[in-house]
Structures are given as C-alpha cells and as structure tokens.
Amino acid sequence: MALQMRQMQVDDAEQMHKLYQQFCLNFVGCTRRNLKQLRQISRKRDNTRWVTIDEKGRIIGYIYAAYVKGRRTGRIIEIITDPKYDFITIAQPLISKICDVFLEKGAAQVQAGTILNPHYSEIFPRMGFLCINTDGVFMYTIIDVAQFLNEITSIIVHRLRKLNRWDGLLQITCENQHKFFRKKGDVVQPFLSTKYPTDCHVVLTANTLARLLLGAVDVQKALTENLMRVETTLPRKKTDELLDTLFPLKQFLALDYW
Amino acid sequence: MKRNMRCVMREARKGKDETQIARILSECFGPVTPRQLSRWLDKPGVKDFVCEVEGKTVSHIDIEFKDLHLGEGVYLKTGGIGGVCTCSDYRRRGLMTDMMQQTLEYIKKANVSNSALYTGLRLPAHRIYQRSGFCDVQTWPFYVKILNFTYVFRRWLRDINRAIKVSNIAQRTLHDWNRIIVLELKDLGVQSIRLNSGHFRRLAKSPRPADIVIATSWETLLRIMWGELKFEDAIATGKIQMKKGSAYDSRMLKKILTSIWDE
Numbered sequence: 001m002a003l004q005m006r007q008m009q010v011d012d013a014e015q016m017h018k019l020y021q022q023f024c025l026n027f028v029g030c031t032r033r034n035l036k037q038l039r040q041i042s043r044k045r046d047n048t049r050w051v052t053i054d055e056k057g058r059i060i061g062y063i064y065a066a067y068v069k070g071r072r073t074g075r076i077i078e079i080i081t082d083p084k085y086d087f088i089t090i091a092q093p094l095i096s097k098i099c100d101v102f103l104e105k106g107a108a109q110v111q112a113g114t115i116l117n118p119h120y121s122e123i124f125p126r127m128g129f130l131c132i133n134t135d136g137v138f139m140y141t142i143i144d145v146a147q148f149l150n151e152i153t154s155i156i157v158h159r160l161r162k163l164n165r166w167d168g169l170l171q172i173t174c175e176n177q178h179k180f181f182r183k184k185g186d187v188v189q190p191f192l193s194t195k196y197p198t199d200c201h202v203v204l205t206a207n208t209l210a211r212l213l214l215g216a217v218d219v220q221k222a223l224t225e226n227l228m229r230v231e232t233t234l235p236r237k238k239t240d241e242l243l244d245t246l247f248p249l250k251q252f253l254a255l256d257y258w
Numbered sequence: 259m260k261r262n263m264r265c266v267m268r269e270a271r272k273g274k275d276e277t278q279i280a281r282i283l284s285e286c287f288g289p290v291t292p293r294q295l296s297r298w299l300d301k302p303g304v305k306d307f308v309c310e311v312e313g314k315t316v317s318h319i320d321i322e323f324k325d326l327h328l329g330e331g332v333y334l335k336t337g338g339i340g341g342v343c344t345c346s347d348y349r350r351r352g353l354m355t356d357m358m359q360q361t362l363e364y365i366k367k368a369n370v371s372n373s374a375l376y377t378g379l380r381l382p383a384h385r386i387y388q389r390s391g392f393c394d395v396q397t398w399p400f401y402v403k404i405l406n407f408t409y410v411f412r413r414w415l416r417d418i419n420r421a422i423k424v425s426n427i428a429q430r431t432l433h434d435w436n437r438i439i440v441l442e443l444k445d446l447g448v449q450s451i452r453l454n455s456g457h458f459r460r461l462a463k464s465p466r467p468a469d470i471v472i473a474t475s476w477e478t479l480l481r482i483m484w485g486e487l488k489f490e491d492a493i494a495t496g497k498i499q500m501k502k503g504s505a506y507d508s509r510m511l512k513k514i515l516t517s518i519w520d521e
Contacts, residue, residue: 024327029396032325032333072409108406108413115398124401130477132400135379135485136289137390140372143337143362147371151334158330207393209374213328215494216395250329257376 003090005097008062013038015059016080017049023080027217027253029138047101048074050120052081052090061090065098067105074102076112078255087119095123115254125144137253140214142206145175152213156181156246158189163245166238168199170246174209196237200242202229219247266355267360268378270306270318272299278313278315279308284424285412286343300411306341309357312464316348319449326374336348342383354383380485382520400484407446407476415451415458418514423458427519430498432456435510440468442501444475469502470511482515489515 008016014120016038022038025031041049041064050060060247061081067074071241082092095112100111112124125131142148149172160170160183169183178199182189204212209216220240222228270279276292276299283290299306301322320341325333331358339361344354365373375392377384405408422428433456441449450461450468478497481487489512493497500508511520 023333026316028327028329030327032327036325071413073405077283094505096303096337103405104303108404110403112401113398115263116396120401121399127403129401129403130480130483131485132402133486134398134400136400137384137397138374138376138381138395139364140374140395141392142372143366147369150334151371152328155328155330155332158332195446200452202518211395231471248329254396254398 001045002055003060003093004053005050006053007047008064009041010043012038012059013042013064016042016062019059019062019082020080022083023251026052026083026251028213028250029252031254031256034051035051048098050094052094053147061094063091063094063098065102066153067102067107072106073106074098074107074110075136076110087117088123091119092127095127099127100149111232112146115131117226118124118251138252140210142210145177145206148206148209149174149177149179153190155213156191159248160188161186163242166234168234169194169196170242171201172199173201173203175206180225199233200239201231202228202243203231215250215252218249219243220249252253263358263367264311265316266310267307267327267357268310270299270308272296275306275308275315279306279318279425282315282318282343283341285342285346285426288421290414291295291423307361307364309344309347309353311353317344317353317357318342319354319357321361321365322369323449324374326372334372335370337370337373339373342375342377342386343433346425346430346519349382349407354386355389358386361407362390378485380516381518402480404445404476407443410448410475411443412460415460418517419458421517425519428517429456431512437469437507438465439470439472439511440464442471442473443479445477454506468502470507472511473499473501474502479515482512483517485516 003218011170012195013035017033017035020033020038047066048067054060062077063076065076076095079091079094080089099110112129121131160181162207170183172179178193180191180194204227208222212219212222215225218248222231230243231241234242276295276389280290280292280295298304303323304320306318306320308315319339322338324336324338324339326336328334342354351392362373375387377387379397422432432453436454439451439453443449446465450464452459452461470519478487478492482489482492487497493500493508
C-alpha cells in the first residue's frame with residue numbers, strides 16, 4: 001500500500017466531507033459538519049492541515065491542527081480516516097508530520113484534546129505525550145421525550161431490520177411515552193398505539209435512554225443495575241440479542257466543543 | 259443579599275450587552291473581550307441570554323444549535339448550552355438554576371427535544387446541571403507533550419495573572435495572601451515566585467527565607483489543573499511534598515492550581 005501525504009487544498013473539501021460522514025457512522029456524539037466548514041478548514045494557508053492519499057489519489061485520511069503563535073501551542077483538533085483502513089496506520093504518520101511542523105514553528109507544547117477516540121491511547125503515549133484523564137464531562141438531557149422518541153424512530157427501525165430470525169411486536173416506554181414497532185421480515189412499522197400484546201416491552205427513563213444511545217452504558221449492565229426493565233415472552237437469548245441490536249455499545253466521540 | 263431577588267432573563271442585545279457579558283465571562287473562564295463576544299453574537303444559530311438583577315447584568319448563558327450523531331447516520335438537532343456563568347457576588351442564590359430551566363423551556367419551544375453541554379465534574383455548576391435533569395455521558399482524556407518547560411511555566415504564570423485580574427472572587431481570595439513560593443520542579447529545576455496583591459512575579463533568584471516550599475513535578479501540577487488528581491491526594495501520596503507552608507497556604511495553592519475560587 002503506497003500512501004502519500006500532502007498539504008490540504010480547497011478542492012479536497014468535498015472528499016473530506018464524505019470521509020467525515022463515513023467516519024462518524026462508527027461513532028455517536030459527533031456533530032454534523034457541512035461543506036462550508038470543511039472548505040474553511042482546507043482554505044487556510046498553513047502547513048498544519050494534511051491529507052493522506054492512496055495510490056489512486058483518493059483522500060483516505062486527514063489531520064486538522066492549528067498553531068497558536070502567541071501561546072507557542074500546537075493543537076491537534078481532528079484526525080479523520082477512511083473506516084476501511086486501519087486508523088493507526090493512517091493517523092500515526094499524520095501526527096508525526098504535524099509534530100515536526102510544530103517543532104519547526106517553535107512550539108513549546110502540543111495538545112490533542114479530541115473526545116474520545118479509543119485509538120488515541122494507542123498512538124499518543126507512544127509518541128511521548130502525557131495522558132491526563134480530565135474531569136471534563138459531556139452532559140445530556142432529553143427535554144421532550146415524545147418528540148425524542150419520534151426522532152430516534154428511524155434509528156430503531158434501522159437496527160431492528162438488522163435483527164435476523166425475529167418477527168414480533170416491540171414496545172419502548174420512556175417516561176410514560178410509548179412507541180411500538182412491528183417487525184415482519186425486513187419490514188419494520190413504527191406506530192403510537194396498538195391493541196395487540198407485545199412480545200417485548202422495554203421500560204426505561206429518559207436518562208437511561210440517552211446514556212444507552214450515547215454509548216455511556218452497556219445495555220446488559222443497565223439491566224443488571226435495574227436502570228431499565230424488560231417484560232418479555234421471548235426466550236432469554238433472543239431478548240438479549242434484541243436488546244444488543246437495539247442499543248449497541250457505540251463509542252462516544254465528540255470532535256468539537258461548543 | 260436576599261435569596262429571592264427579582265431577576266429578569268432576556269436575550270442579549272448586540273451592540274449593548276457585550277461589555278457586561280465579557281465581564282461576567284472573564285470572571286468564570288478567563289479573559290474575554292467585548293470584541294470577541296461581538297464576533298460570537300454574529301455567529302448564525304447562536305442565542306445568548308442574560309439575567310438582570312435590579313438592572314445589573316449578573317448571569318449569562320448561550321445556546322448553539324448543533325446536529326448530533328446518534329447512530330445509523332441520524333443526526334438530531336440539539337440545544338448546545340455554553341458560557342454558563344454568574345457574577346461571583348450573585349452566586350448561590352438560585353439564579354442559574356432558574357435561568358437553566360428557562361433556557362431548557364426555550365430550547366423545547368424551538369422544537370428541539372434535547373440539550374447537551376460540556377462542564378467539569380468538580381465545578382459547582384455540575385450540581386446545577388444535574389438538578390436541571392442532565393446526566394453525565396462521558397469524561398475524556400487529554401494528551402499533551404511539553405517541549406519547552408520554561409516557556410510553558412512562564413506562560414502559565416501569565417495566564418494566571420490575567421485570570422486573577424479579571425476575577426473579583428480571585429482577587430478577594432488572594433487579597434491578603436502575599437507569599438514567596440519556591441517550587442522545586444523535577445523537570446524544570448527550582449522556580450521562585452512572589453505573589454503580591456493577587457499578582458505573581460517570577461523571581462530570578464531563590465529568596466531566603468521562602469514562605470512556601472514545594473517539591474513536585476510539572477506532570478503532577480498538570481494533572482491537578484486538569485482535574486485528574488486532587489490536590490489533597492497529591493499531598494497524601496507524596497506527589498507533592500509541602501516542605502514549608504501552612505494548611506491555609508495549601509488550600510490557597512489548591513484554588514490557584516484548579517482555578518476554582520468558590521468554597
């Protein structure tokens with residue numbers, strides 16, 4: 001595999017945008033980036049933004065960093081790679097490159113503060129970075145449960161479709177708001193009420209729902225800790241499979257603060 | 259001051275409120291200029307609110323609507339809350355709790371079902387957010403590589419001085435605490451600082467006698483500053499050796515390192 005690095009150009013924005021969207025699919029908590037933002041990033045005439053290209057010239061990774069001259073501080077803001085490639089293989093040369101650039105600029109320190117890419121722990125300590133577990137915390141609340149349930153319907157439908165060898169009726173109750181999903185083959189139909197008995201009824205609080213969706217808690221752990229209740233006619237194994245499909249433990253990753 | 263004061267929450271007015279808001283933000287987050295704030299208010303999708311007590315702007319909160327990925331390519335609009343701060347003279351009176359409730363109402367009326375924010379676990383504000391219904395989702399690590407310890411140390415002192423200058427509560431806390439501190443840092447050698455009327459000055463030579471003598475490493479100081487290590491634990495485990503200085507000095511050093519001035 002012949003990979004090359006070069007500085008970012010404005011024309012790269014579209015490819016970077018696609019890459020960002022693909023990358024974020026594996027995570028939760030990332031904010032949406034639009035083309036305009038990426039054009040702004042790539043436009044800056046600064047050698048702190050680099051891309052990795054494959055042998056066909058396609059962008060398969062990029063690093064977005066910034067140098068704060070007044071503080072002599074280099075900041076690694078964002079590293080995005082094509083999910084088809086190994087993150088470390090692409091990211092490590094980019095980070096080395098950026099560190100060299102910062103050194104040339106006379107940086108007194110280099111910081112990388114992105115939340116919470118698991119691969120960072122495999123790269124940065126090896127490169128002499130100090131890892132500090134900050135007390136910074138991302139907090140979340142659901143204000144309107146009924147609306148939230150409607151908004152996440154497409155996520156639930158998509159996940160239920162992936163569940164093999166199960167047809168039936170699922171009910172999710174959150175803070176007295178109900179949502180029903182009937183699955184038959186590949187078709188999943190959401191609706192607000194039904195007279196039919198459900199095969200599986202998941203009862204949980206808004207905070208538990210938020211924490212499950214944002215990868216802060218594992219569904220099995222939530223069950224054992226009584227954070228949620230499941231009433232079901234299904235065998236234990238099938239119930240576990242259903243719950244694991246509904247709430248897979250996705251890695252939380254926030255690429256920018258506000 | 260009365261706990262149930264008459265307070266009014268309103269939207270911040272561009273061209274009028276910048277100076278007042280910058281003053282409040284500076285006290286909580288370090289120096290912010292009205293010009294920076296003016297640029298922030300120009301940003302699309304941003305709403306700033308202030309709370310007034312008897313005509314004085316005392317609290318600030320802002321909302322930035324963002325699209326948050328919740329899985330399977332589905333992005334949910336979320337009301338991102340930031341810039342939460344109250345003037346130190348008006349804290350512990352429930353102003354921010356009220357303001358938070360009104361802000362969440364505003365987000366709900368804007369047809370957004372959820373809200374998110376970033377804070378610190380050890381900050382007093384964390385309790386307010388929990389009371390307002392927020393739950394902790396994730397804490398995170400931070401990676402740093404120091405290439406020039408001397409510069410970073412000097413810059414840190416400068417940042418502290420600037421932060422104290424704009425913070426009434428910090429100035430009040432440090433008002434009578436004038437000390438000469440000797441830091442024996444493993445990575446940097448001996449550094450001496452004089453604190454006089456809330457202003458730190460690096461001394462070229464180690465003074466004798468010093469009021470406080472501490473032996474530690476820059477790494478330990480960083481871990482305390484970023485909240486990974488408690489100051490008391492660092493002393494208990496020997497990561498900080500307080501060779502000279504009283505318990506009161508120790509409490510003050512903790513406040514300086516963590517920049518949390520509230521008791």
